[in-house]
Amino acid sequence: MKAGQLSFVGWLTLLGACLSLALVISLGVGAVQVPVEQVLSALFGRPDRALRAADLTIIWDLRLPRAVLAALVGAGLAGAGGAFQSMFRNPLADPFVIGASGGAALGATLAIVLAGNGPLRGVSTSLAAFVGALGAVFLVYLLAASSGETISALLLAGATLSTSLSAVVSLLMLLNDQKLQEIFAWLMGSFSGRSWPQLWASGPLILIGLGLLWLLARPLDALATGDDSARSLGLPLEQARVAIVCAASLVTAAAVASCGIIGFVGLIAPHIGRLLVGTGYRRLLPISALIGALMLLATDSLARSLMPPLELPVGIFTALIGGPSFLWLLRRRQQ
């Protein structure tokens, strides 16, 4: 086995171990502290341990699904961001570059504004965000296709639609100031109160989308070398782009539907992945997915345990912690 592959497996193992460790720790911290050994016995069900029923509930019904969801969302955003960075040949691309966030925001805002305070409210907000995200991406694709469907047409249509949609969202917020805080909390992204229903709804879609993206690694690498170059290898560009956009948008929409808009992870995690294992999407996807998972799991644990019982929006932490640590990595790499 060659050195490059060995270090890839090495990083995979190391990050996997870190993620498991972070998961165990995150289940213990929060408004109620649970010692590590009790977390482990709650998870693996050793019968000789006497566990408080309240701790079991906290771990199984509250923290475990939330932590797994955060990790999956982080992995999904990282995978989708990396795919768009390759496809658009643009290091600034992220999962929201072709309008998914704008569409999701509008969908969720409409759902919040229109809904009463019925029991179905949470679910319908998620569904509206999911549909909104996919709808916006579809619209962007149609707009770009009508103008020749180049990479830059997609980027321009995405930016334009996002701006227009966020103007509508702002307007809706102004007109519904009694719902302002709720809308704002959603826009900032949060895992507060998310549990098994959100995990079962979004988790499988994220995993399926990531699997599809992994299968599309070779077309992604080819597209990253340029249109002429990819076409001269016989790649059907339009089909490949549609497949990538569909897979990445499925992941993004499922992620956004479960927790709102969390920026930065999808932008930064693939870059960190590249710093660690270099190039090629087939390697980059699993590594950056693990990094994204770790980032969101860690920041969500911080967000809910730093000032208990107050929960801070996780998006603030991803930006506050992710940004400087990425710059630090970049500097180290350059030295």
Place this chain on the structure above:
Amino acid sequence: MSDLIEAHDLSCAIGSRTVVEQVNLAVRAGEVLALIGPNGAGKTTLLRTLARLLKPSAGSVMIEGRAAWQLQGRQLARQLAFAQQGSAEQWPLTVEQAVRLGRAPHRGWLLPLSSDDQAVVERVLEQVGIAHLRQRPLDQLSGGEQRRVIVARALAQEPRILLLDEPTAGLDLKYQMTLLELVRNLAQEQGLAVVITLHDLNHAALVAERIALLVAGQLLALDRAEAVLRPDLLEQAYGVPIAIGRHPIYDKPLITPLLPEG
């Protein structure tokens, strides 16, 4: 031997501007055709049209007797490879990953490469002299090394027709000569049909049996190398006085451009 690639009355427009006009040419298996001409003559456009990257505005391209635009993309990419000009600095890949992409036309876009594919990749890396760079990312290579990666990827496609756009640009003397030697061997020993654009006319004289001289999108001449490398034709094409002697070692013409004032 039969013609592997043909252009019939080929015209090509970029926007509304006609860049290539009424070009007829054909290249046999085992033959190297050099495409020369001043900047902006349409060499790259012609090559890209032959590679089916541009749709002709008139005329047709035939690949092994079949209309190029009726072939499947992957089918075409197994018959014809195009090595673009310029750098590969923006490719977010290592040398080996880039060359492995050249196997996609054979293996498909989703299946993993086989050991046969990997054997081809190894052979090509050796052939082009970049095996020692295999783990290096492309953005860490010199311009000349990147050019060799582009050529290597094209060779990994195992094509019967090879289109090379200024492959010697930016290479040092050793790799200019190694590359020309490689091109000649590919034609003579493996029977490839090669179309190569070159700025250095002496390179064209060394490597090509026939030369196509393109000026303002039209073929000014297409003939045996010695018949095209004539002072009057070249002066008309390039607009500078040109002296032609004999090569001291090879039985070839030696072309020397002169300062415009003489």
